[in-house]
Amino acid sequence: MRPLITLAGAATAAVAAAAALLFNGASTATAEDIPPVAVEDFAYPNADQIYADTGIRLTTGDGNILLADCGATGLIEVWARDRTEAFCFSVRGASGRVAMEVPAVYGIKGNDYKIVADMTVDGTETSYDIDPNSWTAVGESADPEGRDHTLVELRATK
Known part of the structure; x- marks a missing residue:
């Protein structure tokens, strides 16, 4: 002791x-x-420049779903009626989220993740489960009335 x-x-x-x-x-x-306190607002980096260059309005995200050049395997592919070609997203980590405003989306091809796409039409939000590694009809192509839907968010989980 x-x-x-x-x-x-x-x-x-x-x-x-x-x-x-x-x-x-x-x-x-x-x-x-004393250095300033850093507050994360989850704003998508270079969103204004991306919108000016591509017409894709990205607003917020957690950094795990990023706009990517199409062509590589394992990407989420999005088709919209007012675009001549698809745009794509890569996913990293166990989960991710990205918010956006992209009108007239009608088809999304999933990857190995479980993907949920949230879309709005006439003030109502609809969620679509995206088939893994396959095409899923969303928005106007899945709506019995053929209304123009806006893609507002993609969420991915392993």
Whole structure:
């Protein structure tokens, strides 16, 4: 029992000595010395430039679903009526999410992930489960009334 008390006393003395060194002679920080707090807003990087270049309006995401050049395997492929070619997304990690505003989407090809596409039409949101590695009719091609749907979000999970 004696060695434990001695060890505890030595530890207390060491902490006290470290505190004395830290606080004696340490200058006081001012507001200018403190870096700003970083707040993640999940805004999609370079969204304005992507919209200007491609017409695809990406708004937010968690960084795990990213716009990608089509052609590689394992991508999510999206087709919209007012576009002449598909646009694609890559997914990394166990899950991901990206929000956007892309009108007239009618077909999505999934990848190895479980993909859910949220779309809106006339103020109502509809979710579509996208078939893995296959084409799924969404929006106007799945709507009995053939209404123009806007793709607003893709979510992916392993």
